[in-house]
Amino acid sequence: MRTWILTLALAPAAVHAEPAPASSRFVEGGMTFGAAEPVIGWNLMATVAAGIQIAGPWWAHAAFAYGPTIDNLGGHGLNNGRNLAVHAGAEGRWCSSRAGALCGIAGLDLGGQHGSWEPNNGYLMSASSTALVAIPRVGLDVGTTRIRARLDLEADAALVSRHHEVYDPMYPTTRSPSGILGIELAAGVWLAW
């Protein structure tokens, strides 16, 4: 093993290595890709979100998402569906270092979700779904204290739901599906201060 010795002149300037001040608020813009009731197909929603640090790793946040849906069969084109989601909750962020180059996120939201669909397939004329959902979320974000890229996985677990289908206008049907009503991958860019 060789040892290299390098002698440096001591410059008179002060040398700082202080961490950048941590941010405690953010706004986020992004997109989600997923699937949710009542549409049989994929959804693509634009999202906006904002959050504030409560204490330590704990943050509160709220998000809004809206967008069209895409057929998951055949042509993969728009299929007359719409999904909307509004949710808010708490999340924990745990970072690899004080500067937070990589952070892991886990959280739980409560929110509302509404979707509509008119598939025009000859059988189902229209469908709509409105639900109160619990949304467990995990994800990660990378970047600086000011600008971060974020990727989340969200599942929409039904708490209360109402699903309305029309096969025959004379006899619309209503049911209350349970279980998981949707799943989304959300990607966004964080601006923090």
Place this chain on the structure above:
Amino acid sequence: MVRPMIVAVVLAATSVAHAEPLQLDDAPADPDTAQRLSTIGSAIPLASIGIGTLVWLEGSNNAIRDLGMGIAIGGAVAGIVTPSLGELYSHHWLNGTMALRAGGLFVEFVGLVFASNSDVGDCADTTGPCHLHASTIGLLGGGAALYLGATVLDIVEAPSAARAWNRRHAVQVVPTALRTPTSTAPGLVLSARF
């Protein structure tokens, strides 16, 4: 006369010191950061596998279930590499734990094929009640144990990988004095081993 001029030129050419980030190849690895990276890199894919599987089983329509399955599989594949983030950060590029997780995932996949309701599965014979064979249960359990064990190993071993990198590339900075023809100036000695 020549020596003072050389010293003056060297000092004039020396820029003011900055605390900019060092190149990764030169930076010492922080054992705590290494362990946090491995922990985050383990937790996210495991959570994705869990959520994806839940949605796969409990999704209310085919598109939702299909996406859940895709996310569970994607999380499992990503989880071959991401628990090793702490070791990668510590410049330990090839890890046996990645191979163990890849092997575990393959064994799990074979177990799932035998557990599935397919022509090669344990339940292919429809004349009697369907029971999973002991070998299938062994494959499922063994694959999961291999995958999870290697993941835990990465979290535990990440700080050691960082310390090993630091030992191999130890950097020491100590104060010293520079003698000039007319006086003595303060300086730093930077010592590194390669």
